[in-house]
Amino acid sequence: YHGAHMDPYPIIDIEPLDAFPQLAHIPQPPRALRMRGSLAKSQGTKFVTIVGSRGYSSYGKHVCEMLVRGLAGYPVTIVSGLAIGIDAIAHRAALDAGLPTIAFPGSGLDWKALHPAQHRALAREILDAGGALLSEYPDDTRGAHWTFPRRNRLEAGISDITIVIEAGEKSGTLITARLATEYNKTVGAVPGPITSPTSVGANWLLRLG
Numbered sequence: 001y002h003g004a005h006m007d008p009y010p011i012i013d014i015e016p017l018d019a020f021p022q023l024a025h026i027p028q029p030p031r032a033l034r035m036r037g038s039l040a041k042s043q044g045t046k047f048v049t050i051v052g053s054r055g056y057s058s059y060g061k062h063v064c065e066m067l068v069r070g071l072a073g074y075p076v077t078i079v080s081g082l083a084i085g086i087d088a089i090a091h092r093a094a095l096d097a098g099l100p101t102i103a104f105p106g107s108g109l110d111w112k113a114l115h116p117a118q119h120r121a122l123a124r125e126i127l128d129a130g131g132a133l134l135s136e137y138p139d140d141t142r143g144a145h146w147t148f149p150r151r152n153r154l155e156a157g158i159s160d161i162t163i164v165i166e167a168g169e170k171s172g173t174l175i176t177a178r179l180a181t182e183y184n185k186t187v188g189a190v191p192g193p194i195t196s197p198t199s200v201g202a203n204w205l206l207r208l209g
Helices: 021-025 058-070 086-097 117-128 147-158 172-182 197-208
Strands: 012-014 033-037 046-051 076-080 101-103 132-135 161-164 186-189
Touching (some): 101 117, 147 172, 161 197, 172 197
Antiparallel strands (some): 033 132
């Protein structure tokens, strides 16, 4: 990571609405997007946004891996936020299934700022597999409590379907689901055991229909 000239994945500016015309239909579409990597493999695919808890259960992990594996071979791109928990499991499952995957981290894309720090290697693998990292924040922006909800609207905004794997009662995952609904996207939720706090959000979404 020493110096830009060494980095095989320089950060470039892309025109958000050229890359993702569907973002024209969300309130406050991003004026600019920064990108590492490429969107070439995602051309002509459906965008499946997968969101879920940081504190996931073994059930949530299993279901996430199973759903992504089931999409192998279809023209689908897995979208998530590079976060700890279900996000990282979704990206990893996509890599294992040979599906393109793109990440919207809740930070800028400078390697020193990329959030969370422990997923920089995963980010590199996403790029090596022909995927992309995208952010509307200046490159050196650190992840902060305000950056994540704003990021969520982009994940929901480009999605053809947003799938909620697990979500607590008051979680960012539910913000993403609510935004996806407001943007007239399809939202799917995985039912979970009634005894599990991580199922409360998903079960509530199912109850709402």
